[in-house]
Amino acid sequence: MKTTIRILALIALALMAWYLAADRNTPFTSNARVKAVLTPIVPKVAGDVVELNVSNGERVDAGTVLARIDSRSYEIARDTAQANLQAALLNVGAGSAQVEAAQASLARATSTLKNIQLQTARVFEMEKKGLVAAARGDDARAQLAAAESALASAKAGLERAKQQLGPQGEDNPAVxxxxxxxxxxxxxxxxxxxxxxxxxxxxxxxxAPGAFAAAGRPLMTFLDAENVWIEAYMTENNLSKVAIGAPVEVVLDIHPGRILEGRVDSFSAAASLGRGSPDGLAIPPRTVGWMRDPQRFPVRIILPGYESGRNAADDVYFQFNGQADVIVYTGENSVLNALGSWYIRLMAFLSYAY
Known part of the structure; x- marks a missing residue:
């Protein structure tokens, strides 16, 4: 009996020692969520939705037309503006066709550049993090340069058209x-x-088609698949040795048994104390226990190869706010790393059951 008690005591002491060492050298948390950039799709003009080209949950490419608002009143406004321009130009004795064409080209070039700036900004951010090949960044820079060149050309074309009006036409307030x-x-x-x-x-x-779209009011929510990460909420004790770039292993609840490799990308230097706080900081989920609840801080973890929320080589996909288990390897401690690797694999196996 005494031998059994001694063995159990030694096991308990060994587990306690492992826990205290692992808490700083191979910190583990099951308090982690899948995150992505959420973009409310907000129309800038009002009108009836006449065309809806997507369904809920559908994945689309950048630039895909999601919806169209009834454009008839805006076409009338454009036609009226064109007529007013023609009248103003006739009053100064000049033709309007070239000016109208140049103005339309400038509007198209401006809109195209804005769209490309949004798309390439995401590519540049992923390139900076090493998530995409340099060739993709070069392609993005080439697209951005081409769009900027097209805008400059359109501006020059409009200036040439204005100059053809002569000094009186170009400076005419009505024009x-x-x-x-x-x-x-x-x-x-x-x-x-x-x-x-x-x-x-x-x-x-x-x-659905026929719904009224109010300017400034969201129609739907868009999940940006170009920037998906895991947000792990770790205690201050966990963070004492964690560094940017540290290797990580992740188990997603939606894919039980699978181990995904990642790395620490960044830390949040602050966290909110509660949902009533107006500070705009991250709000880690609270846990309940008999001891003082430790303060948790968000750690951003990226998974190279899965930055777009899906990998063509397998069937892994992500659900926004889906739960995950995370372990971080802070150093070259072979014993603790081996125990941590065993533990996260045990959690991956148990994830089949919960």
Missing amino acids: KKALAALADAELKLSWTEITAPASGGVSNLDI
Whole structure:
């Protein structure tokens, strides 16, 4: 009996020693969530939705037309602006065709550049993190340079068209006002076509064609699949040895038994104390125990190869706010690393049951 008690005591002491060492050298948490950039799709103009090209949960590519707003009133406004410009130009004795064409080209080039700037910014961010090949970054820079060149060319074309009016036409207040009104009408007309800001998925879609789209009110939510990460909420004790770039292993509840490799990308230097706090900081989920609840801080973990929320080589995919288990290896301690590797694999096996 005494021998059994001694053995149990030694096992308990060994487990306690392992826990205390692992808490800092191979910290583990099951308090982790899948995160992605959420973008509310907010129309900039009002009108009836006449076309809806996506369904809830559907994955789309950047630039895909998600919905179209009834454009008839905006086409009328554009036509009216064109007529007003023609009248203003006739008053100064000049033709309007070249100016109208140049103004329309400028509006298109401006809209195209804005879309490409949004898309390439995401590529540059992933390139900086080493998540995409340098060739993709070069392609993005080439696309951005081409769009900027097209905008500069359109501006130059409009200036040439204005110069053909002569000093009187170019400086005529009525012509300037008509040109500005036409530019505004062209821009608002382009806003009736709502496109995907990046590759990703549509969520929270509860409208159908015929619904009224109010300017400034979200129609749906877009999950940006170009930037998916795991947010692990770790205690201050856990973070004492964790460094950026430290290797990580992750088990997703949606894929029990699978071990995904990642690395620590960044830390949050602050966390909110509760949902009533107006500080705008991250709010880690609270845990309940008989001891003082430790303060947790978000640690951002990226999974190279899965930055787009899916890997073509396998069937792994992600659910926003899906739960995960995470272990971080902070050094070259072979014993603790081996025990940690065994433990996360045990958790992967147990994830089949919970």
